[in-house]
Amino acid sequence: xxxxxxxxxxxxxxxxxxxxxxxxxxxxxxxxxxxxxxxxxxxxxxxxxxxxxxxxxxxxxxxxxxxxxxxxxxxxxxxxxxxxxxxxxxxxxxxxxxxxxxxxxxxxxxxxxxxxxxxxxxxxxxxxxxxxxxxxxxxxxxxxxxxxxxxxxxxxxxxxxxxxxxxxxxxxxxxxxxxxxxxxxxxxxx
Amino acid sequence: xxxxxxxxxxxxxxxxxxxxxxxxxxxxxxxxxxxxxxxxxxxxxxxxxxxxxxxxxxxxxxxxxxxxxxxxxxxxxxxxxxxxxxxxxxxxxxxxxxxxxxxxxxxxxxxxxxxxxxxxxxxxxxxxxxxxxxxxxxxxxxxxxxxxxxxxxxxxxxxxxxxxxxxxxxxxxxxxxxxxxxxxxxxxxxxxxxxxxxxxxxxxxxxxxxxxxxxxxxxxxxxxxxxxxxxxxxxxxxxxxxxxxxxxxxxxxxxxxxxxxxxxxxxxxxxxxxxxxxxxxxxxxxxxxxxxxxxxxxxxxxxxxxxxxxxxxxxxxxxxxxxxxxxxxxxxxxxxxxxxxxxxxxxxxxxxxxxxxxxxxxxxxxxxxxxxxxxxxxxxxxxxxxxxxxxxxxxxxxxxxxxxxxxxxxxxxxxxxxxxxxxxxxxxxxxxxxxxxxxxxxxxxxxxxxxxxxxxxxxxxxxxxxxxxxxxxxxxxxxxxxxxxxxxxxxxxxxxxxxxxxxxxxxxxxxxxxxxxxxxxxxxxxxxxxxxxxxxxxxxxxxxxxxxxxxxxxxxxxxxxxxxxxxxxxxxxxxxxxxxxxxxxxxxxxxxxxxxxxxxxxxxxxxx
Numbered sequence: 001x002x003x004x005x006x007x008x009x010x011x012x013x014x015x016x017x018x019x020x021x022x023x024x025x026x027x028x029x030x031x032x033x034x035x036x037x038x039x040x041x042x043x044x045x046x047x048x049x050x051x052x053x054x055x056x057x058x059x060x061x062x063x064x065x066x067x068x069x070x071x072x073x074x075x076x077x078x079x080x081x082x083x084x085x086x087x088x089x090x091x092x093x094x095x096x097x098x099x100x101x102x103x104x105x106x107x108x109x110x111x112x113x114x115x116x117x118x119x120x121x122x123x124x125x126x127x128x129x130x131x132x133x134x135x136x137x138x139x140x141x142x143x144x145x146x147x148x149x150x151x152x153x154x155x156x157x158x159x160x161x162x163x164x165x166x167x168x169x170x171x172x173x174x175x176x177x178x179x180x181x182x183x184x185x186x187x188x189x190x
Numbered sequence: 191x192x193x194x195x196x197x198x199x200x201x202x203x204x205x206x207x208x209x210x211x212x213x214x215x216x217x218x219x220x221x222x223x224x225x226x227x228x229x230x231x232x233x234x235x236x237x238x239x240x241x242x243x244x245x246x247x248x249x250x251x252x253x254x255x256x257x258x259x260x261x262x263x264x265x266x267x268x269x270x271x272x273x274x275x276x277x278x279x280x281x282x283x284x285x286x287x288x289x290x291x292x293x294x295x296x297x298x299x300x301x302x303x304x305x306x307x308x309x310x311x312x313x314x315x316x317x318x319x320x321x322x323x324x325x326x327x328x329x330x331x332x333x334x335x336x337x338x339x340x341x342x343x344x345x346x347x348x349x350x351x352x353x354x355x356x357x358x359x360x361x362x363x364x365x366x367x368x369x370x371x372x373x374x375x376x377x378x379x380x381x382x383x384x385x386x387x388x389x390x391x392x393x394x395x396x397x398x399x400x401x402x403x404x405x406x407x408x409x410x411x412x413x414x415x416x417x418x419x420x421x422x423x424x425x426x427x428x429x430x431x432x433x434x435x436x437x438x439x440x441x442x443x444x445x446x447x448x449x450x451x452x453x454x455x456x457x458x459x460x461x462x463x464x465x466x467x468x469x470x471x472x473x474x475x476x477x478x479x480x481x482x483x484x485x486x487x488x489x490x491x492x493x494x495x496x497x498x499x500x501x502x503x504x505x506x507x508x509x510x511x512x513x514x515x516x517x518x519x520x521x522x523x524x525x526x527x528x529x530x531x532x533x534x535x536x537x538x539x540x541x542x543x544x545x546x547x548x549x550x551x552x553x554x555x556x557x558x559x560x561x562x563x564x565x566x567x568x569x570x571x572x573x574x575x576x577x578x579x580x581x582x583x584x585x586x587x588x589x590x591x592x593x594x595x596x597x598x599x600x601x602x603x604x605x606x607x608x609x610x611x612x613x614x615x616x617x618x619x620x621x622x623x624x625x626x627x628x629x630x631x632x633x634x635x636x637x638x639x640x641x642x643x644x645x646x647x648x649x650x651x652x653x654x655x656x657x658x659x660x661x662x663x664x665x666x667x668x669x670x671x672x673x674x675x676x677x678x679x680x681x682x683x684x685x686x687x688x689x690x691x692x693x694x695x696x697x698x699x700x701x702x703x704x705x706x707x708x709x710x711x712x713x714x715x716x717x718x719x720x721x722x723x724x725x726x727x728x729x730x731x732x733x734x735x736x737x738x739x740x741x742x743x744x745x746x747x748x749x750x751x752x753x754x755x756x757x758x759x760x761x762x763x764x765x766x767x768x769x770x771x772x773x774x775x776x777x778x779x780x781x782x783x784x785x786x787x788x789x790x791x792x793x794x795x796x797x798x
Contacts, residue, residue: 001257007242007360008261012269012332014238015367019447020328023372027443028391031383038386041395041438041466050397055386055465056436059403069554076405080436081394082315083460085551085579087702089680090528091786095550095582103535116537123531123550126463126561126578132554136537136544171197173471174545174557183400 044184051184056080057131058180063109064148065186066133066141066160068179069120070102073128086124099123110144132176135164149190159185192540195521195559202475202563203510206482210506213483214490220369221342221362221495227369238364249355252734255343256727258359259336263303263723266332270299270325274317283318284393290316297711302329304722305337305604307448307455307574307697308714310706314437314458319391326455327444331375334451335366337606340726341488344610345495347736348634356733370484371450379446381476386469389442394435402432441467449480452604454574454697462564462577463553474560474577481573485509485602488609496634500752505612508760512601513570516590521562523587524548529791548587551579562587569594572604574697581676581684581700585784588683589776591698595690597768598653604695610729612764614649616751617642619763623749632748635741642735645728652724654771656693656717661686661775669709675702679786683779692717 031039043050052058057068059077072086073079088095102122107113121137138160146153163182166175219225228235239246250258274290277283290298294310301308302325311317317326339362346356383389407429408416417425441457445467448455462468462477486506493502525547527538540546545557552561561578568575569591580591594601600612617633621643624631631638664670664685674681687700692714699705705714750756 004254004258004261004359007244008258008265010242011238011244011360011363012262012265012328014241015332015364016269016324016328019331019367019372020324023375024323024327024389024440024443027376027379027383027446028389028440030380031389031442034380035383039383039389039442040392041388041390041436042386042469043395043397050395052397052399052434053395053436053466055469056434057465058399058401058434060401061403062401065401075407076403076431078399078403078434079431080434082312083437083458083464084312085460085463085582085701087579087581087675087700088550089581089676089678089683089702089783090548090550090584091530091678091680091783091790092676096530096534099531099534099536117535118544119527119531119536119538119546120544120549120554122534122536123548123552126551126553126576127460127465129465130553130555131465134544134554136541139543167194168471171194171201172475173555173560175543176554180400187400 052180054178054181055131056129060179060183063144065183066138066145066179067106067121069130069133070098070122070124071128071130072124078129080129083127083129085126085128110141113140113143115140131178131180133179135160135175135177138164138177138182145186149186151190156186159189195525198559199517199563202478203514205479206486207506207510209479209483210486210490213487214502215494217370217487218491218494220365225369228365231368235364235368239360242360244358244360246358246361249358251354252343252356252730255356255359256730259340259726259730260723262332262363263336266329267299267303270302270329271295273321273325274298277318277321280318280320282320282323282391285318287316287318293708293711294706297715300715300718301697302326302453302455303333304695304718305333305451305453305572305607306692306695306718306722307453308692308699308718309455309697310711310714312459313456314439319439322444322457323440327447330444330447330451330453330455331367331371332363334371334447334453334605335363337604338366338370338488339363339606340729341606341610344613344729344733345492347733348496348636350737351739351741353737356730356737371447374450375443375446378450378476378480379442382442382445382473385473386466387442387445387473388438388466389440390438391440392438394437396433396435398433399431402430404428404430438466445477446480448575449477449573450484452481452485452571452573452608454568456575461575463579468577471555471560474556474564477575478564478567481567481571481575482602484605485571485608488606492609498634498752501634504752504757505609505616505760508757509570509601509612511757512761512764513566516594517563517566520566520587520590521559523584523590524562525558526584528584529787529794533790533794548582548584551582553577565591566594569696569698570601570603572599572607572694572696574691576698579701580687580698581702585780585787588700589780592683592687592690592780593768593772593776595694595696595698596657596772597764598650599694599696600764607695607725611649611725614646614729615764616760617646618650619756619760620749620751622763623759627747629747632742632744633751635744636736636739637742642732645732645735648728649725650767653693653721656721657689658771658775660689660693660713660717664689664713667709669707673704673707673710675704679779679782683783686775686779688714689717693721695721
């Protein structure tokens with residue numbers, strides 16, 4: 001009964017040293033040497049200070065900026081130390097109410113734009129930190145941003161194109177627009 | 191569905207099946223000790239055995255093998271429990287995380303030691319870096335290695351005859367960890383870092399945000415508890431948030447083994463939906479591939495070790511067919527979308543510039559195809575990591591992952607545990623076929639008799655009892671009903687999903703449920719323990735009994751178990767057991783919800 005107790009205890013300690021200490025340290029060391037910026041969180045640096053991460057979205061509600069996807073983190077949107085989705089079921093009345101409110105906010109900020117609202121722009125992301133919107137969601141907002149900034153729509157579209165990533169290797173995933181990158185570029189250009 | 195969806199799915203399946211053969215052959219050579227890697231690293235292995243006082247040449251009877259598994263898992267559970275309860279006084283805790291409560295610590299310890307990796311807690315707001323590494327990462331490795339060891343012992347039961355022993359647990363455990371899981375994890379972890387998965391020991395990073403967010407901040411009293419008004423509603427004040435605190439940490443090393451070991455416990459709360467845990471479509475592909483890689487390769491290894499590769503391909507075919515059928519249902523349901531969203535003014539039609547469909551709880555970079563593919567793959571395997579929120583799936587889209595778990599985690603399943611579960615179903619299949627034609631059933635040259643059928647019945651029935659019994663108790667108790675987040679039939683689905691996940695050692699969740707309560711922490715913890723060890727011990731007993739038997743040559747009445755006929759018969763047995771057991775419960779949850787959604791559809795578009 002107790003014959004295997006000692007091997008169990010010693011083996012657990014040894015494998016803890018190998019897989020719990022040596023392995024993460026090796027990955028950290030090699031990661032830092034081979035992929036320095038990604039291993040630290042893909043931070044965007046400005047004068048040696050981090051001003052955001054390319055992979056972590058931020059909340060935008062100024063009509064001059066492109067808006068990100070709705071975020072369900074608490075207590076405020078895009079809380080990057082407490083990732084969360086809404087977890088609302090498809091028939092939850094709260095979901096319907098939330099989506100209707102978001103559609104209205106978009107319409108109010110852009111009177112006269114009667115195009116259908118792309119679904120990703122009015123539904124909460126899984127992480128609450130989604131850095132991307134679909135190209136359709138960006139196109140929906142181009143007119144508003146151009147008008148608010150008094151820029152030519154084509155100029156705004158060019159900046160959108162620069163912040164757009166296609167399918168990886170040509171077929172993996174979905175095409176997407178990095179909202180923070182786009183808004184930083186807009187602010188820098190205008 | 192667009193052509194790109196088919197392309198991504200086909201590419202995934204082709205790479206998966208193509209990898210099964212080389213990796214399976216390598217693993218067979220590792221366990222048989224004939225691999226060059228094993229010979230090169232023999233000094234390291236032998237040093238470990240010497241320190242443990244183990245003679246690697248000495249093989250074990252099944253009872254001793256089982257005791258070794260139980261001691262090792264018990265000590266592992268205690269270690270994870272202790273780390274969580276003491277983390278505030280231990281190093282590598284830059285955020286100053288407090289000690290975890292006893293019920294949550296018990297739940298997490300059993301969850302990781304049983305290879306379930308159900309998470310009642312939010313990683314970035316609960317666990318210190320030390321707990322994540324020494325507790326969780328270690329169990330990610332060794333609980334997976336334990337499952338693989340038990341499988342190898344069962345395979346030896348078929349491969350040997352008139353033998354008293356089924357191998358040495360310490361050797362199987364060490365080789366699974368050092369020669370299979372560790373090198374694969376190292377390569378995967380670095381590939382993930384290259385894509386942007388974070389791997390650092392720095393504290394969380396504070397950055398200024400471009401715009402500030404206004405929100406309702408709860409007012410705290412002197413003890414730090416939220417103040418409430420006379421009606422019990424929390425009192426809030428307007429506040430503006432001008433910065434973002436970005437959670438980071440040594441994630442890549444843990445994410446790699448979480449996928450390869452079919453563990454699924456995420457570094458961050460939202461698991462692989464978090465952009466720092468799964469940043470790109472390529473990282474998503476690699477993580478998804480890793481989920482099924484070892485379970486698929488183990489099928490090939492099984493064929494090699496029992497001396498008939500066709501047996502391995504037959505089981506792999508059965509698994510793949512079920513996977514593809516359910517995958518099509520899940521993708522179709524999610525792409526069709528939610529009539530409620532359309533009614534509220536959202537455009538769900540897929541086009542070149544958007545994936546469309548039900549995007550609530552999904553990430554833009556993954557869209558519908560990769561979210562539905564992941565949900566199917568992660569619940570086919572007992573992985574349980576998520577890249578989208580299953581709670582917000584359409585009713586049928588959410589039924590697929592739930593039912594895949596309820597099938598007993600045998601469609602690929604956990605590393606080791608999936609295949610030993612499927613072999614149990616194969617034994618049931620030959621038994622049922624034997625009843626039909628009135629012959630003593632045989633599988634791989636071994637006569638299946640009363641003892642084997644009893645053990646197999648335990649393996650098939652224990653998860654069933656845990657899932658349905660646990661759900662029934664939870665819906666009867668106030669403490670169980672209090673945890674649900676959504677109204678109506680969906681609330682029942684949340685509870686059923688939680689017990690399906692714990693009772694089959696999967697770990698995925700309809701995450702709206704507030705499971706970090708004493709009731710759910712204890713109830714789900716007990717379900718996980720039963721479903722792990724009440725399967726491991728009967729499987730090892732089966733291994734011992736089979737090893738002791740003589741092999742019989744196939745006769746004219748023997749049912750060949752490598753033919754398409756048997757593949758479909760095996761699928762039939764798995765599906766019939768799963769359907770008979772769970773359709774009544776599913777009817778109360780996702781099926782009712784699906785019908786309610788059709789009502790919404792009719793209201794919106796008319797009855798056509």
